[in-house]
Amino acid sequence: xxxxxxxAFLALMFGLCFRRPFLFVPTYIYIDLxxxxxxxxxxxxxxxxxxxAALLTVVTWLLFDNKRNSRLAMGQLLMxxxxxxxxxxxxYADYHLQALAKWDWVWRAMIFAIFVPFTLTTRLRIEAVILxxxxxxxxxxxxxxxxxxxxxxxxxxxxxIISNNTGLYEGSIISMCAISFIPLIWWxxxxxxxxxxxxxxxxxxxxxxxxxLLMPVGTQARTGMICVAMLGMLTLRDMKRRGPYIxxxxxxxxxxxxxxxxxxxxxxxxxxxxxxxxxxxxxxxVWQWTWDYALKHPLGGGFEIYRENKLDYHTEQVIxxxxxxxxxxxxxKDQARAFHSSYFEMLGEQGFPGLAIWLLxxxxxxxxxxxxxxxxxxxxxxDQIWIAPLATAxxxxxxxxxxxxxxxxxxxxxxxxxxxxxxxxFHTYIRRLEKERQxxxxxxxxxGKGPPRPSAT
Numbered sequence: 001x002x003x004x005x006x007x008a009f010l011a012l013m014f015g016l017c018f019r020r021p022f023l024f025v026p027t028y029i030y031i032d033l034x035x036x037x038x039x040x041x042x043x044x045x046x047x048x049x050x051x052x053a054a055l056l057t058v059v060t061w062l063l064f065d066n067k068r069n070s071r072l073a074m075g076q077l078l079m080x081x082x083x084x085x086x087x088x089x090x091x092y093a094d095y096h097l098q099a100l101a102k103w104d105w106v107w108r109a110m111i112f113a114i115f116v117p118f119t120l121t122t123r124l125r126i127e128a129v130i131l132x133x134x135x136x137x138x139x140x141x142x143x144x145x146x147x148x149x150x151x152x153x154x155x156x157x158x159x160x161i162i163s164n165n166t167g168l169y170e171g172s173i174i175s176m177c178a179i180s181f182i183p184l185i186w187w188x189x190x191x192x193x194x195x196x197x198x199x200x201x202x203x204x205x206x207x208x209x210x211x212x213l214l215m216p217v218g219t220q221a222r223t224g225m226i227c228v229a230m231l232g233m234l235t236l237r238d239m240k241r242r243g244p245y246i247x248x249x250x251x252x253x254x255x256x257x258x259x260x261x262x263x264x265x266x267x268x269x270x271x272x273x274x275x276x277x278x279x280x281x282x283x284x285x286v287w288q289w290t291w292d293y294a295l296k297h298p299l300g301g302g303f304e305i306y307r308e309n310k311l312d313y314h315t316e317q318v319i320x321x322x323x324x325x326x327x328x329x330x331x332x333k334d335q336a337r338a339f340h341s342s343y344f345e346m347l348g349e350q351g352f353p354g355l356a357i358w359l360l361x362x363x364x365x366x367x368x369x370x371x372x373x374x375x376x377x378x379x380x381x382x383d384q385i386w387i388a389p390l391a392t393a394x395x396x397x398x399x400x401x402x403x404x405x406x407x408x409x410x411x412x413x414x415x416x417x418x419x420x421x422x423x424x425x426f427h428t429y430i431r432r433l434e435k436e437r438q439x440x441x442x443x444x445x446x447x448g449k450g451p452p453r454p455s456a457t
Contacts, residue, residue: 003040010036010049014056021060025119026132028053028112032414033136033168054112061119069121071428075361075420076114082350082357083110086303089350093302102303106412113417120425123386127192129422133415134181134188138208140168141178145211148218168415175224176404177415178212179231183393185209191386223407230403234396281332283340283407285311290339290348300351310335342405358411362402365420368427369395387430394423 013030017023031037031053037044061067086106093099120126144160160169168174189197189205216224232249289309293301301308311334339345346355372391376384401416410416 003044006036006040006044021064022119022125024053024057024060025116026128028057029129029132029418030136034139035167039162054108058115069432070118071432073117073424073428075364075424076117078357078361079110079114082354083107085354086350089300089302095304095307098307099303109412109414109417113421116421117425117428120429124193126422126426126429127194130184131188131194133418134184137168137177137181140174141211141215144174144218145214148214171219172221172223172408173410175215175219175221176227176401176408178215179224179227180397180400182209182212182231183396187389187393191389223404227400227404230400234399281313282311282334282337285313286337286339287341287344290344294347294351298352300349300354303349305348306339307336309337311337339409340407342409342411345409345411361420365423366395366398369423372430390426
C-alpha cells in the first residue's frame with residue numbers, strides 16, 4: 001500500500017511538472033531530501049528517481065524556460081571550482097574506492113545546487129523552493145515530534161519513518177535541520193503567497209515549530225540543543241522588547257528539566273563533562289589528528305580519508321564525593337572514526353584550499369544576505385516589504401547550520417547546498433531588480449509614476 005501511495009503521489013507531481021516545467025525543481029528537492037525510493041518496500045527501489053528528476057529539470061529548463069532573467073552568481077563559480085578540486089582529489093584519494101562511492105552522490109548534489117539559481121527568476125519561484133525544502137523536511141520532523149511525545153525518544157533509538165542513518169534520517173542532522181528551518185517557517189507564514197495567512201496556516205506553523213523544537217529532545221542530539229541556543233540568540237536581533245523575551249527564555253530553561261526525560265538531561269549534562277564522555281573525547285582526538293594530517297598533507301587526502309586515523313587518548317572521570325574524590329584515567333584506542341565536523345571534514349578531505357573555498361562561499365552568502373537585509377529593512381513598499389525578512393531568515397538558517405556544522409559532518413549534504421543555491425538565486429534576483437530600477441531612474445521614471453514598475457512576482 002505504501003508503494004502504491006508513493007507511485008500515485010509522484011505520478012501526480014510529475015504530471016503537474018509537465019504543465020509547469022519549473023515544478024521539476026521542487027520535485028527534485030522533495031525526492032532528494034525525503035528519498036521516497038528508500039521508504040518504499042519494493043516497486044521504487046530500483047528506479048533512479050533522483051537522476052530522472054534532475055535530467056528532466058535541466059532538459060525542460062533548456063527547452064521551455066525563459067532564460068532572459070537568469071544570472072550567473074560568483075558563488076556558483078566558486079561551487080564549480082570546489083567541485084573540480086574535489087574531483088581531482090578523488091582521483092588521487094588514498095582510499096580510492098570509498099572516495100568514488102562518496103563522489104557518486106556529491107557531484108550530483110553540487111551540480112544541481114549550481115544549476116538551481118538559474119531558475120530562481122521570480123519571487124514565487126524562490127518561495128516554491130523554500131516551501132518544498134521546509135515541507136520535505138517537515139514530513140520527517142512531524143513524525144519525529146509525534147514519536148517523541150509518545151515515547152520520549154532516545155539517543156540512536158528514535159525511528160524517523162525508516163531505520164536509516166543517512167541524510168535527514170540521522171538524528172543530529174535532522175535535529176539541526178529542524179531548528180535551522182524555523183526562521184524559514186515563519187517567513188513563509190508572514191510573507192508567503194502560496195497559502196493564505198489565516199488561522200489554519202498559523203496553527204500549522206506553530207505546530208511545526210513545536211515539532212522542530214522537539215527533535216533535539218527526541219534524538220537526544222547535543223548538536224540540536226546548541227542550535228536551539230543559537231536560534232535564541234539570533235532571535236534577539238529583531239526583538240523590540242528584549243527584556244521580556246530574555247525573561248521568558250530563562251523561565252523556560254529552568255522549567256524544562258521538569259518536562260524533559262531524565263535520559264535527555266543526563267546526556268546534555270555530558271557537555272560540561274566532555275573529558276569523561278568518550279564520544280566528545282573521540283571527536284577532539286579526531287580533530288587533532290585531522291589538523292596534524294593537514295599540516296603534512298596541505299592539499300588533503302580525498303574523500304573518506306578519516307579511515308586512516310588511529311586514535312590513542314584518555315578520558316577523565318571524577319570518582320567519589322566532594323571530600324574524597326579522585327580522577328580516574330581510562331585509556332581508549334580507536335581508529336577510522338568520522339570527522340564529526342564539517343570544517344575538519346573539508347580540511348582533511350580537501351586540504352586548506354578546499355576549506356578556504358568552502359568558507360568563502362559561506363562568508364560571501366552571509367555578506368550578501370546582510371547587505372540585502374540592511375538595504376531593505378526599513379522599506380514600506382508593498383513590493384519590497386518581504387525582502388529584508390527573507391534575507392534575515394536565510395541568514396539565520398545558515399548561521400544555525402554553520403554552528404551545527406562544528407559537530408556534524410554535513411559539508412556536502414543536499415539541504416546545505418540547496419540553501420546556498422537559494423541564497424544565490426535570491427541575491428541575483430534582487431540585484432536584477434535594482435538594476436532595472438536604476439535604468440528606470442536614468443530614464444526619468446519615478447516609482448509610482450510613468451510605466452509600471454518591474455514585477456516582484
